[in-house]
Amino acid sequence: MPELPEVETVRRQLEPELVGKRIESATVLDERLTRPEPPDAVERAVAGREVTAVARRGKYLMLGLEGGRTLALHLRMTGNLLLRDPAQRETANLMKSESLGGPRLYESKPEPSHVRARFELDDGRVLLFTDVRRFGQAVVLDAGDELDDFFASRLGLEPLSGELTPQRLLELAAGRKAPLKSFLLTQSRIAGIGNIYADEALWRARLHPLSPAGSMKIEHAERLVDGIVGALRAGLDHGGASIDDYLDARGDPGSMQDEFLVHTREGEPCLRPASEHRPSPPPVIQRIVVTGRSTYFCPNCQVRLRRRPRRSRRPATRRAGAR
DNA sequence: AGGTCGGCCTGGCAGC
DNA sequence: TGCTGCCAGGCCGACC
Numbered sequence: 445m446p447e448l449p450e451v452e453t454v455r456r457q458l459e460p461e462l463v464g465k466r467i468e469s470a471t472v473l474d475e476r477l478t479r480p481e482p483p484d485a486v487e488r489a490v491a492g493r494e495v496t497a498v499a500r501r502g503k504y505l506m507l508g509l510e511g512g513r514t515l516a517l518h519l520r521m522t523g524n525l526l527l528r529d530p531a532q533r534e535t536a537n538l539m540k541s542e543s544l545g546g547p548r549l550y551e552s553k554p555e556p557s558h559v560r561a562r563f564e565l566d567d568g569r570v571l572l573f574t575d576v577r578r579f580g581q582a583v584v585l586d587a588g589d590e591l592d593d594f595f596a597s598r599l600g601l602e603p604l605s606g607e608l609t610p611q612r613l614l615e616l617a618a619g620r621k622a623p624l625k626s627f628l629l630t631q632s633r634i635a636g637i638g639n640i641y642a643d644e645a646l647w648r649a650r651l652h653p654l655s656p657a658g659s660m661k662i663e664h665a666e667r668l669v670d671g672i673v674g675a676l677r678a679g680l681d682h683g684g685a686s687i688d689d690y691l692d693a694r695g696d697p698g699s700m701q702d703e704f705l706v707h708t709r710e711g712e713p714c715l716r717p718a719s720e721h722r723p724s725p726p727p728v729i730q731r732i733v734v735t736g737r738s739t740y741f742c743p744n745c746q747v748r749l750r751r752r753p754r755r756s757r758r759p760a761t762r763r764a765g766a767r
Numbered sequence: 768a769g770g771t772c773g774g775c776c777t778g779g780c781a782g783c
Numbered sequence: 784t785g786c787t788g789c790c791a792g793g794c795c796g797a798c799c
Binding site for chain 2: 476521522558575576577578579619620621622626688689735736
């Protein structure tokens with residue numbers, strides 16, 4: 445699934461390739477992509493415009509366009525952005541087929557399937573938005589309030605920007621009974637964390653995914669910030685995780701799926717050394733479902749926090765009578 | 768109002 | 784072999 449590290453990997457690849465290029469034409473092949481706007485509204489807004497910036501906010505990739513508008517793209521579950529050079533592929537095909545004695549022997553990268561939109565660039569290359577499950581989204585936003593409101597209402601702190609401090613995290617979590625796992629997936633509080641990196645962050649922080657978010661103390665928040673940043677950086681260092689559909693802009697998979705510390709490791713031993721585990725339960729990775737999401741964790745070393753009482757100094761007799 | 772859950776969507780796979 | 788049905792999950796809207 446494209447989460448922050450996957451989207452950022454694509455952004456870093458596309459930025460030097462797209463900035464300064466003109467999108468000569470745009471073709472939306474699936475009207476779901478631009479809902480509720482009709483496809484031609486997006487096509488017209490983009491066509492003929494030069495790309496001025498390639499940015500990211502949460503899991504959104506944003507193409508800044510000449511004239512001030514922004515094309516915001518969300519890959520959701522199975523979306524990919526692929527930059528292809530049709531001319532180069534044909535040349536490579538020809539050279540390879542000659543050396544091997546026939547065109548049938550050559551197998552190039554498969555032609556992308558499930559193409560939902562094509563953006564033709566002025567250098568002959570084409571940017572493809574592919575998306576098997578058709579959850580992806582493309583929206584054009586005006587500069588100013590429209591752009592600001594769109595993201596302000598949806599997205600919270602950027603976890604790698606430095607604004608995510610333990611103190612900020614504690615404030616965001618204060619009073620929340622929702623499990624830490626659900627809390628981390630809420631984009632309007634912290635943007636960019638998905639199912640994979642939420643599990644990885646909680647394992648790194650040694651926090652149980654079912655702990656109520658509001659039960660954290662400062663030392664837990666410090667560990668969780670380190671866990672979030674560490675997990676996301678690891679994803680970036682490995683070009684993202686390709687569990688099933690994700691490919692980078694060049695069509696290559698990432699390798700983060702080979703580096704998972706806990707995600708998808710159900711039944712396997714916890715990677716923490718025995719010295720950091722208690723006598724029981726067994727340090728074997730478990731899978732549970734938390735608010736509809738597969739969640740992997742070590743029941744031994746990931747501490748389940750208790751909900752903090754609202755008032756700590758009230759005598760038990762008075763608290764009982766207060767209701 | 769915070770929290771949970773169903774719907775969107777399709778390929779892959781388990782089970783018959 | 785072929786069919787059915789379930790599962791995966793980001794995000795929004797509906798509901799409690």
